[in-house]
Amino acid sequence: MTFFVLMFFSPYLLAQKALSQSKPVQSEDLVEIIKSDELEIVNENGVDSRRVTNGVFKHKGALLYSKLAIQNINTNVIEAFGNVKIVQGDTVTVTGDTLYYYGNTRLAIVSGKKTVLKDSKRTLTTRKIEYDMANGIANYKTPGRTVDEENVLTSKEGFYNTRTKEFTYYRNVKLVNKKYVLTTDTLLYNSITKWSDFNGVTKITNKDGTVNGTKGRYNTESAASAFQKRTTVDNETYTLTADSLEVDGKSNNGRGKGNVVIVAKKDKTVLNGDEGYYWKKEGYSKIFGHAYVRNVVSDDTLYIRADTLYSYENQRDSTRKLVGNKNVFIYKSDFQGKCDSITYNTADSIIRFFRKPILWSDQHYQMEADSITAFLVNNEINRMLLKGKSFVITEDTLVKQFNQVKGRTINAYFETGNKLKQVLVDGNGESAYYAVDDNQKNIGLNRVECGRMNLLFTDNRVQKISFVGKPDGKLIPPSKIKAPERQLEGFNWRITEKPTKNKTIWREL
Known part of the structure; x- marks a missing residue:
């Protein structure tokens, strides 16, 4: 049997009356209608439902809007179409063309040509969003785009915790900032701390050069970074490669550990060691632990080994001074030597041996x-x-x-x-x-x-x-x-x- 009523008066009162007659779920858990232009009550094969036009629903502090909605009283599920909108608290809004809302679990599935989740500082746009309103977690499995005042982040799949302000992105992840661009496969981004943790082949590019790694973290505000696996920093003057690496984003100074290789591009000087530091502005490097340097001149290579090696670059005339301290060995095809301290100036090709x-x-x-x-x-x-x-x-x-x-x-x-x-x-x-x-x-x-x-x-x-x-x-x-x-x-x-x-x-x- 089908019962139809066209509401010209107090649709909310009639809805409450129908609800009192059929209680498939606890009344405090049932999605509540607080406004509608038209309401149709349907009972078919023992299933009670409501057909709501231009309605507003309320549930657990959240408001749901749509042009047309069908609410299953027995399952507490709503299907909504046209200008769909969810407002949760005073911060989160989700809009789209279609909504499936499961009241018992508070799961909202919103889809459409342009589905948007907004909070106070950022906007997520995609085709379909699944929003767990009980835990504040939204996810999408179609290409999405997140925009805040500083960053634009795109990926093919992602999760956003609206409470902790943490994003997790997967597949073809790209973070664009006015200061840099980051691409990776998996990225966890905390919009409060500004730290991005990534896993997979990653590239960070800014005006000073690029960083290539596979696992680490990057601060989108300070541009500081830390990498746990083999990583290379590459800019116009040098490359720094190490098993683990830290880079100061403001100064672009770097610290590497584990099989460190520093290559000065202008004069083909290569420093190797277990641990190394580079100060970009000063053009100064320090490396130690199985440290040695290679300097290629013409068709021959000069090797210098020491407990600690220092490299000083004169950026005005592209010359370099190398200093080795303690237990120095030197090897070249036509001469070899040892001492306790050494200096080598590439500008005048003078090597000084001491002690x-x-x-x-x-x-x-x-x-x-x-x-x-x-x-x-x-x-x-x-x-x-x-x-x-x-x-x-x-x-x-x-x-x-x-x-x-x-x-x-x-x-x-x-x-x-x-x-x-x-x-x-x-x-x-x-x-x-x-x-x-x-x-x-x-x-x-x-x-x-x-x-x-x-x-x-x-x-x-x-x-x-x-x-x-x-x-x-x-x-x-x-x-x-x-x-x-x-x-x-x-x-x-x-x-x-x-x-x-x-x-x-x-x-x-």
Whole structure:
């Protein structure tokens, strides 16, 4: 049986009367009609329903509006069509074309060409929203767009907690701010704290560069970020890559841990280590823990290892100064060395070694002093300046012995191929070298002492020597050379300590 009444008077009173006659649910849980233009009461097959035109419903403090609504009294479910709107409290409003509202669970499903959820500070627009009004959680599984005063965020799926102001977005997530753009696969965004936690391939781009990572968090207000997995910061001057990374959004300074790699783009300098810091404005880097640096010049690479490495960039002229501190090893294809402190200036290609430095070459020489300065030209050693307790040893492969020169200060000059060409000794000069005749036969050992001397070399053998002042020397025939006479005081051939490339980059102990 169908009963129809066209309401021209007090539709609310009649609705309450019908409700009192049929109570499939508790009256306090039933969705209440508070206004309508027309109300039709229907009873069909034992099911009571209401057909409401231009109605307003109230339930648990929320208001529901629509042009047409059908309310099932037995199930407490409302189907509503046309200009659908939900108003919850004084902050949340949901609008759309169609509404299914399940009063017992307070679940509202709103859909339409343009379905919108608004609160006091943001607007979510999509095609369909499921809104759990009991817990304040809205979700959508069709492409959606969230806009607030600072951000525009789009994704294919998302959840919004209207109480905690937390968003969770999935699939093709993109957050656009006037200062940056963030793309990822999964994003949890708290609009109160401004922190975005992301998981999946993520890229953050701003005017200073980009950040690429897979898991971490980013503050949309301060632009600070922290990443837990392999991440790279890339800008016009450098890249910083690490297993975990923190970046200060205002200064763009970075801190990395775990297999840190800092690449300076202008001069192809690469710093490696367990932990590293970068100060962008100052152009200053610090790295330690298995730290080493690679500097590519021409077709050769210079490697420097130290307990701690520092890099200073002069941004005006694109030059760099490298500093290594404690347990320094250096490796280049044509020379190797070790010391306790080192500086390298890429502008003038000068390397300074301090605190017990020692250098070797594949051309069979060894140099020691209190400090050594190497001057490179076209990526090859042109000159070395040794100061304080200077000692130069060259291996004479012809006689299977060692030529030696020592003094207070030594200038050593080299020709192409890093071959020793000339040695100038100034102060307390001593030399021990093997003389050969025109037939390359050893004719004896020359032992000479002189304050200043000039030695010319060919194939690591002394070809000519001149002295300033009165020399004190002797030539010892081969048959009369005693073992102690073969070495100057302080002689120590330490070729076994010469670092390899693998040792310099921590691949061997």
